[in-house]
Amino acid sequence: MTEDDDATARAFIAYYLHDVAASAAQDGHPALIEAAAAERTAWEERGQLEGSTPQFVYAWAQQTSISAAQDAIDGRGSREAWQQSKRQLEAVGRWLTAHGYPVQGVTK
Numbered sequence: 001m002t003e004d005d006d007a008t009a010r011a012f013i014a015y016y017l018h019d020v021a022a023s024a025a026q027d028g029h030p031a032l033i034e035a036a037a038a039e040r041t042a043w044e045e046r047g048q049l050e051g052s053t054p055q056f057v058y059a060w061a062q063q064t065s066i067s068a069a070q071d072a073i074d075g076r077g078s079r080e081a082w083q084q085s086k087r088q089l090e091a092v093g094r095w096l097t098a099h100g101y102p103v104q105g106v107t108k
Contacts, residue, residue: 001098009095016057054101061092
């Protein structure tokens with residue numbers, strides 16, 4: 001895994017966890033807010049993903065890539081944005097695999 005893969009995957013994971021926390025706060029459900037905070041803490045303090053978080057991260061990367069492809073096909077997005085999302089998905093997959101997290105069979 002390259003340094004670029006590592007940086008790309010770490011940035012994507014941080015963005016994912018931020019989005020989860022923002023959604024939990026918007027929903028205002030205490031259990032969701034607490035779970036999102038625990039996930040971010042594990043990531044920020046130990047660089048670890050817990051529970052089903054790795055699978056959710058990978059599924060989110062897949063969905064991001066699928067959405068970018070659909071946007072490119074429909075003329076709402078660029079081919080370059082789709083290619084970038086594909087590279088991001090691949091980097092996230094390599095990072096998760098290199099750190100022992102399963103990605104086989106994960107689908108959005």
